[in-house]
Amino acid sequence: xxxxxxxxxxxxxxxRYEVRGAGPLLLVMGAPMDATAFxxxxxxxxxxxxxxxxxxxxxxxxxxDDPEQDSTPDLRADDVALILDALGAESADxxxxxxxxxxxxxxxxRHPHRVRTLVAHEPPLLELLPDAADLRAGVEDMIETYRRxxxxxxxxxxxxxAGYDLSAEDAPAGPEEPSEQDLADSAHFFLHxxxxxxxxxxxxxxxxxxPSRVVVGVGATSGHLLTxxxxxxxxxxxxxxxxxxxxxxxxxxxxxxxxxxxxxxxLAE
Numbered sequence: 001x002x003x004x005x006x007x008x009x010x011x012x013x014x015x016r017y018e019v020r021g022a023g024p025l026l027l028v029m030g031a032p033m034d035a036t037a038f039x040x041x042x043x044x045x046x047x048x049x050x051x052x053x054x055x056x057x058x059x060x061x062x063x064x065d066d067p068e069q070d071s072t073p074d075l076r077a078d079d080v081a082l083i084l085d086a087l088g089a090e091s092a093d094x095x096x097x098x099x100x101x102x103x104x105x106x107x108x109x110r111h112p113h114r115v116r117t118l119v120a121h122e123p124p125l126l127e128l129l130p131d132a133a134d135l136r137a138g139v140e141d142m143i144e145t146y147r148r149x150x151x152x153x154x155x156x157x158x159x160x161x162a163g164y165d166l167s168a169e170d171a172p173a174g175p176e177e178p179s180e181q182d183l184a185d186s187a188h189f190f191l192h193x194x195x196x197x198x199x200x201x202x203x204x205x206x207x208x209x210x211p212s213r214v215v216v217g218v219g220a221t222s223g224h225l226l227t228x229x230x231x232x233x234x235x236x237x238x239x240x241x242x243x244x245x246x247x248x249x250x251x252x253x254x255x256x257x258x259x260x261x262x263x264x265x266x267l268a269e
Contacts, residue, residue, distance in 0.1 A: 001046045003039070003053075007061075008086045010079050012069055016061030017054035017083055021046025025092040026267070027083070028053050031076060031099025031197060032189040034060035041095075041252045044260035052092075054083060056103070058188040060181065071188070072196040073099075077106035084114055093267050097121040097217075097252060098227065099197045105214070109203045112210035117267055121217035122227035122249050125234055126198045135161075135226075139198050143190055151178070151186035158194075162249070163225040204237045214238060215266055219248040 003018040018035050020042050026049045028038045035053035042051040055062040057079055058071050080103065084092060093116050096104030101123035108115045126135040138161055146154035159166055178186070207214050216235040222228040227249055235242040245262050247255035 001043055003042070006086070008082060010057070010082050012066065013057050013062065013064040015054055015057060015079055015083065017052055018042070019087075020051045020053075021049055023049040025050045025052065025087065025089050027051075027080060027092050027094045029056070029080065029094070029096045029100035029103055031056045031071070031103055032059055032185060032193055033098070033100070034062075034185070036060070037253060040256045041260060041263075044256055045264065048264065049093075052083065052087065054080075056100075058192060059185050067188075069192065070196055071193040073102045073106035073200045074110060076103040077110050080107050081111045081114055090114070091116050093117045093119075095119045095121065095263060095267075096123075098124060098249065099193070101217075102197050102200050105202045105207065106200070108210065108212045108214060109206045112206070112212050115212040117213045117215065119215045119217050119243075119263060119266055120231075120234070121245065121252070122219065122222065122225070122231050123216075123234060124198050124227050125200060125202060125230045126226075127201045128230055128233035128237070136199065139194060143194065146186075146190035151183060151190070154190050155186070161226065163228075202234065202237075208238060214240075216240065216242040217245050217266075218242045219251045220244050220246055221251075222248040225249055 001020050003020045005018050008015050028042055034055040038053045042053050045051050056076055058064045091114050094104045101120035104118045104120050108118050126132055142154055142157050145157050216231050218228055218231045231242055243266055245251050246258040252259045
């Protein structure tokens with residue numbers, strides 16, 4: 001299904017977003033992943049929903065007036081609320097994965113009446129874990145690795161810390177020859193996004209007392225990953241069991257055909 005591409009001015013920059021399909025509105029988002037990563041999932045859902053994906057601020061086609069501005073979950077949440085305004089929508093269902101799940105949690109907190117159901121898939125909420133201090137130091141070390149050695153070494157450290165075995169045949173791999181945009185997105189992630197996303201502390205009272213329904217998603221094969229631990233910690237705080245999705249942290253990419261109907265079912269409950 002053909003996507004229509006749009007842009008919207010936001011404080012400090014301009015966002016690029018795509019719209020597919022027809023029906024109840026669903027926002028699908030990541031961070032640092034851009035809209036391209038979610039295109040297959042959006043296509044799979046567009047037969048039953050209007051699916052909106054976007055490039056988060058400072059990533060892909062969403063440009064900043066000041067490239068040195070940090071991207072925080074609260075800023076990204078306000079951006080999403082402005083996308084809803086541009087769509088003329090009072091509210092929407094939201095699927096956020098990884099940093100996009102953290103954006104979704106901030107959206108529910110800051111704009112509770114704009115979200116019907118949030119599916120927060122494996123948010124990297126390191127501050128919820130008992131070893132948060134060590135993990136926080138590890139994030140700072142990744143940032144310094146990026147400054148000293150560049151994106152290749154920093155991504156290896158990031159993926160290893162996340163729990164991936166990079167020697168495995170199915171290990172995630174980046175482009176062999178990163179484009180200028182890949183390099184710019186990596187710089188934005190390590191220097192201006194990673195710290196703010198992983199240090200975010202969700203407002204559990206706001207998440208549980210408001211009108212929005214919050215569902216925590218975990219990958220069926222994510223047990224070895226750091227984000228599995230953070231997801232279970234969030235689910236425990238919210239007092240609701242996590243919902244299992246096909247695949248691991250990137251299951252919406254690797255298992256799209258199986259992932260989409262599970263998401264549809266959760267949203268329909």
